[in-house]
Amino acid sequence: MATTRVRHPPRDFGELVDIHQTEILRYLRRLTGNPTTAEDLFQDTFLRAFGGFTRLRPGSNHRPWLYRIATNLFLNHRRSDGRRVEVALTPELPSNGASPSTAHDGAVALAALRLAIGRLPRRQRAAFMQRQLHGLSYREVGAAIGCSEAAARANVYQAVRRLRRELSSPG
Amino acid sequence: MICDLFVRQLDRLLTGDLRVTTVAVMRRHAAGCGPCGLEWGRMHGLRDVLVTVADDEPDARAVRRARALLRSAFDRAGHPVIRFVRLQTPVGILFVGATDQGVCDVTFGQSSERRYRERLLRRSPEVWRDDTGLAEVTEELRAYFARELTRFSLPVDLRRVTPFTARVLRETRNIRFGQVTSYGALAARIGSPGASRAVGGALGRNPVPIIIPCHRVIAQSGRLGGFTGGLGTKRTLLGLEGVPLL
Numbered sequence: 001m002a003t004t005r006v007r008h009p010p011r012d013f014g015e016l017v018d019i020h021q022t023e024i025l026r027y028l029r030r031l032t033g034n035p036t037t038a039e040d041l042f043q044d045t046f047l048r049a050f051g052g053f054t055r056l057r058p059g060s061n062h063r064p065w066l067y068r069i070a071t072n073l074f075l076n077h078r079r080s081d082g083r084r085v086e087v088a089l090t091p092e093l094p095s096n097g098a099s100p101s102t103a104h105d106g107a108v109a110l111a112a113l114r115l116a117i118g119r120l121p122r123r124q125r126a127a128f129m130q131r132q133l134h135g136l137s138y139r140e141v142g143a144a145i146g147c148s149e150a151a152a153r154a155n156v157y158q159a160v161r162r163l164r165r166e167l168s169s170p171g
Numbered sequence: 172m173i174c175d176l177f178v179r180q181l182d183r184l185l186t187g188d189l190r191v192t193t194v195a196v197m198r199r200h201a202a203g204c205g206p207c208g209l210e211w212g213r214m215h216g217l218r219d220v221l222v223t224v225a226d227d228e229p230d231a232r233a234v235r236r237a238r239a240l241l242r243s244a245f246d247r248a249g250h251p252v253i254r255f256v257r258l259q260t261p262v263g264i265l266f267v268g269a270t271d272q273g274v275c276d277v278t279f280g281q282s283s284e285r286r287y288r289e290r291l292l293r294r295s296p297e298v299w300r301d302d303t304g305l306a307e308v309t310e311e312l313r314a315y316f317a318r319e320l321t322r323f324s325l326p327v328d329l330r331r332v333t334p335f336t337a338r339v340l341r342e343t344r345n346i347r348f349g350q351v352t353s354y355g356a357l358a359a360r361i362g363s364p365g366a367s368r369a370v371g372g373a374l375g376r377n378p379v380p381i382i383i384p385c386h387r388v389i390a391q392s393g394r395l396g397g398f399t400g401g402l403g404t405k406r407t408l409l410g411l412e413g414v415p416l417l
Contacts, residue, residue: 013296017241025237026230035233042237043244050250050296109220131186132221153188160182168213 010062013053017046020066023134027067030129031074033118041077045070064136067144071126116166120159127152128159173200177207184214185221245296246271249330253291254301256309257284260316261411262404265381267308268298273326274308277379279400294331315381318411321348323382332376339373346387349412353391375399381408 010016024045028038048069056065117125126145130136131152136144142152177200183189184197201211242252253275255268266287268276281287284300291298302309307325314320329337342361346352352360354367354374363369374385380399386408390396395416398405409416 012292012298014298017238017296021238021241022234025234029233039237039240043241046241046296047244047248050245054293106220106223109216110223113217113220113224133224156186157182160185163217164182164185164210164214167217168210 009059013050016049016053016062016066020063021046024066024070027129027134028070028074030133031071031122031126032077033114037077041070041073044073048073061140061143064140064143067130067134067136067140068146071130071144072146074126075122112167113163116163119166120162124155124159124162127155128163131156174204174207177201177204178210181210181214185218242297250295251275251328251330252297253295254299254304255287255291256300256302256305257287258309258312260312262400262407265312267305267312269305269308270328272328272330274379274382275328275331277381279380279404312381316411325382327379327382329378331378332373335369336373336376339370340377340379340383340385343374343377343385343388344383346384348384349414351387351389351409351414354388354396355391357388371397384408387412387414 010019021042025038025042028041028045029035032038032041045066049066052065052069056062117128120128123145127141130141130144131138138152138156139149141156142149145152145155147155177197180189180193180197184194189197197211201208245251251270251272253268253270255266255276258265258267263279264282266276266278266281266284267274268278268291276291278287288298288300311320311323311325315323327340329340332340338361339357342357354370355364358364358366358370361370370388374388375397377383377385377399380386386398386405388396395402395405406416
């Protein structure tokens, strides 16, 4: 998990960007499956965050707050690339240290997973990514997608169930 | 019955929300039950793929690119990167801030670097002290206070002021070292005779005093008028330029 964890809150906005830029960019790339769209949403996320940063109460948890801004922008983003979005989970296929056939199997499994994640409803996709790949707690997921902790949990489980069904059904 | 339970718990296996003891019970069940064993295997397959995904290398180049784009987006939205210097001058400590376009702020009477930076941070996400990068600013101001320089060549960034204020300030830049003019005369020069009060207001919003010499504008009567840095500073600056005062 390539998440930067810091114990102290960011001293200023620049530090907030330094701390969270990598994970937010990766989150948006994973969600949208499109590096250009992700870059646009990345800019919008931090521009919005800048407006709200000074109004944030001391002791606020910036991380779910940023995920919430990014998620809202993603949810409101016009679907311009058609209904099915292929989710880019990793920039390159795994190649190091794996035998050709293993690498191939891995690539196939990864491609199938990408497609399946891309077919998830957007809210479920966001909740699933936050929980499985970004390590947010259910409470933080709830804060980020704007629902209760229980509803966040339900969203993640629904996503897992769908993925499991999609990936186990032949074809 | 146990199969029902197994299937109901299966999704939580992936999210890691199950107790170790529950996982052990499920593992035992999967070992002895054909269909559940298959599901167990698939779930672990899914988990393995997810692990490779979660371990992907941070794409440093993509992050650098996104950060550069973010910087220009902030710049376009009126929040440019600001670098600043702290100078000791005959009128006290001066903080001078600059964007890529030019000097955007000159502040008098602030002694705390932290507080100055905090103020700038309300309008820019990136603010830092840069003595080397702003050496030219330091040098021109030093030369001005030493009376070696009578005309600043430093560019200014007036993006934050209204068009009217910018017009007043650009005209003010033409007033030469050691000369003074009145609010009314300046108003006439920008083509708004009678707007001397508005001109006074615009000068009061000059973000870059000294470099744009609003101290060279005084009242018709010969009285000093106003100055953001205080009338004492205005008097000192005019004295330095050799202007005889009432």
